[in-house]
Amino acid sequence: MSTKPRILVIGAGPAGLGAAARLLERAGQSIEVTVMHMGHQLGGKAADLRHGDSGGYDHGCHMIAGFYRNMKGLMSRAGIDLGNTLLSMGGAAHVYAPHNRKLHTIEGDGAFYVSSQLQSLPPLSLQERLTFDRVMNEAYVLTLRGQAEIRRLDDKCFSSWCIERGMPPHIAHNLPMLRYFQNVYFNYSGKVSAYHLLQSFRLMSDFGMESATQYVLPAGYTTTIWNPIGDYIRRMGGKFIPYARATNWQYQGQAITGVEIERPDPSVNRFDLAGWSQEDAHLGKGVRTVYTNFDYVISTVPSAVFRSMNQDNKQLWNSKFFNGISRLRSTATVSMTVVTRKPVGVYPGPVFGLPDPLGICVNMKPYWARYRDDPDIGSVLSFVGPERGFEAWSNEEIINSTIDSFSASDEFGCIREAGILDVEIRRNVTDYSMSFACEPGVQKYRPGNKTPFCNLFLAGDWVRNEVDLVCMEGAITSGQEAADMLMRQVNSGGCELPGKLRVC
Ligand SMILES: Cc1cc2nc3c(=O)[nH]c(=O)nc-3n(C[C@H](O)[C@H](O)[C@H](O)COP(=O)(O)OP(=O)(O)OC[C@H]3O[C@@H](n4cnc5c(N)ncnc54)[C@H](O)[C@@H]3O)c2cc1C
Known part of the structure; x- marks a missing residue:
């Protein structure tokens, strides 16, 4: 029997892949790493919406920042x-800008540049401009003092922070940059944490002008990024178990001893999209079992999934650590792609601030290789936004309202007149597809990588990390931090498990 530490990573999104790769990069053949995931293809919420030859739309137009x-x-x-x-x-x-239905273009990279251009909307008087500049300068000076300093502002909305510094409320509540960041982090109206906004500024200007550049990919994320990273993990000796859904933890004392798993329901799990045949499934149809082949676990399931595990165990969920996690909330999102015959919305780069629910739109026609040179396709409009407030709307209502409000702008052109070739809409409402709500005051409840269980570590975009923003970079960073913490524990003698003592 192998005496190598066996590490189970649950989840194959950015955090799980980041954790598995880091473990193998650090410890190589001296550990065993298995990545178990539910079965929608590699990449989690950042996976392709469709896969392979049948398409290549992303699950919401994912962008990578510099x-x-x-x-x-x-x-x-x-x-x-x-x-x-x-x-x-x-x-x-x-x-x-909804007030005049015009687009305001921000050209050039770098947070300072972006913000100086964002402030010009709506028109400000000289006095208002001076106040605005003073408050913004104060914000930038604060970001230079480091993350610990700005993290203290998490309980505040950015607009309240501005008002306390003398900015008139009508400006503070309508800052275009607020709308921009509400869109980026799918936040509820008017509630962007001062910490998260300033942390975005800090990172967008931290590493030179390139930091705020936004990138997209020539094809879907799974094909372009996550599958090659999966192959990299396999080359280093890592294994994958697809189609296994973790439902509950089993534990004795301070150690996780088993993970209850079941084969996910294909109808809710995009089984057919995963690019594997159903025979690849680890479990037979309807089978539930307990997986025990591990010494350590890194859980990277989304916070809504984590909160659903061991739900009936009041003692666990009333304990301090788990009680904090139970206060976190998640947001459903909507993503939609419209393909048109003639060009509309021909601007390069993303458009923010469109009417809810789909506030962001990128025309992917110039970027996606599949469409770039196709003369029969004019535009590939990829929209994304939060579902909150629109739960009762049907798909048709969301599609029609988005198309109508987009077409009402003087600058985009009419989608219907351009000839609609295809519409794809996805409502990300299940626990595994919802996003963590990064709202003011949330930092004090976000867990770190360590848990009260000696062999259970957490990672994911909702777990506190050096980046702390809800994005792929935050997830990967968190996965790497969990892997480092776990390896420190392994290297310092391992952890005592019930019924056996593994000396790692
Ligand atoms: C519509 C949309 C647009 C976005 N746009 C951007 C963007 O432009 N830029 C950006 O940086 N970020 C963006 N994000 C955020 C980004 O997708 C997430 O931050 C990132 O995917 C989080 O990674 P993760 O690994 O923490 O979680 P996830 O990506 O959710 O991965 C979780 C993994 O856990 C698995 N899993 C879930 N439940 C179980 C279970 N019970 N048992 C076993 N496995 C399970 C899943 O199969 C998956 O493999 C967007 C998100 C959405 C929804």
């Missing part, structure tokens, strides 16, 4: 050629 250092590092080590893969949107972004 400051994603850990993500870009992992891609390079997995052999992905960054130069040919990351397509810069030219430093251009646009904010839609």
Whole structure:
């Protein structure tokens, strides 16, 4: 029997892949790493919406920012050629101003540049402009003092922070940059944590002008990034178990001893999209079992999934650590792609601030290789936004309202007149597809990598980490931090498990 420490990583999204790769990069053949996941293809919420030849839309138009250092590092080590893969949107972004239905273009990279352009909406008097500049300067000085300093502002909305510093409320509540970040982090209206906004600024200006550049990929994320990273993990000896859904923890004392798993329901799990045949499933149809072949676990399931595990165990959920996690909330999102015959919305770069629910739109026609040179396709409009407030709307209502409000702008052109070739809508409402709600005051409840169980570590975009923003970079960073913490524990003698003592 192998005496190597056996590490089970649950989840194959950015955090799980980041954790598995880091473990194997650090410890090589001296450990066994198995990645178990539910079965929608590699990449979790950042996976392709469709896969292979049948398409290649992303699960919401995912963008990579210049400051994603850990993500870009992992891609390079997995052999992905960054130069040919990351397509810069030219430093251009646009904010839609509903009051005059016009687009305001921000050109150039760097947070300072972006913010100085964002402030010009709506028109400000000289006095208002001076106040605005003073408060913004104060914000930037604060970001230079480091993450610990700005993290203290998490309980505050950014707009309240501005008002306390003398900014008139009508400006503070309508800051275009607030709308921009509400869109980016799928936040509820008017509630963007001062910490998360300032942390975004900090990272967007931390590593030079390139930090705020936004990139997209020439094809879907699973094909372009996550599958090559999966192959990299396999080359280092890692194994994957697809189609296994973790439902509950089993534990004795302070150690996790088993993970209850079941074969996921294909109808809710996009089974058919995963690119594997159903025979690859670890479990037979309807089978439930307890998986015990591990010494350590890194759980990277989304926070809504984690909160659903061992739900009836009041003692566990009333304990301090778990009680904090129970206060976290998740947001459902909507993603939609519209393909048109003639060009509409021809701007390079993302548009933010469109009417809810789909506030962000990127025309992917110039970027996706599959469409780029196709003369029969004019535009591939990829929309994304939060579902909150629109739960009662039907798909048709969301589609029609998005198309109507987009077409009402003087600058985009009419989608219907351009000839609609295809519409794909996805409502990300299940526990595994919802996003963590990064709202003001949330930091005090976000767990770190360590749990009260000596052999259970947490990672994911909802777990506190050096980045702390709800994005792929935050998830990968958190996975790497969990792997490092676990290896420190293994190297310092391991952890005592019931019924046996493994000396690692
Ligand atoms: C519509 C949309 C657009 C987005 N746009 C961007 C963007 O432009 N840029 C950006 O950086 N980020 C974006 N994000 C956020 C980004 O997708 C997430 O931050 C990132 O995917 C989180 O990674 P994760 O590994 O923590 O979790 P996930 O990606 O959710 O991965 C979780 C993994 O756990 C598995 N899993 C779940 N439940 C179970 C279970 N019970 N048992 C076993 N396995 C399970 C899943 O199969 C998956 O493999 C967007 C998110 C959405 C929803």
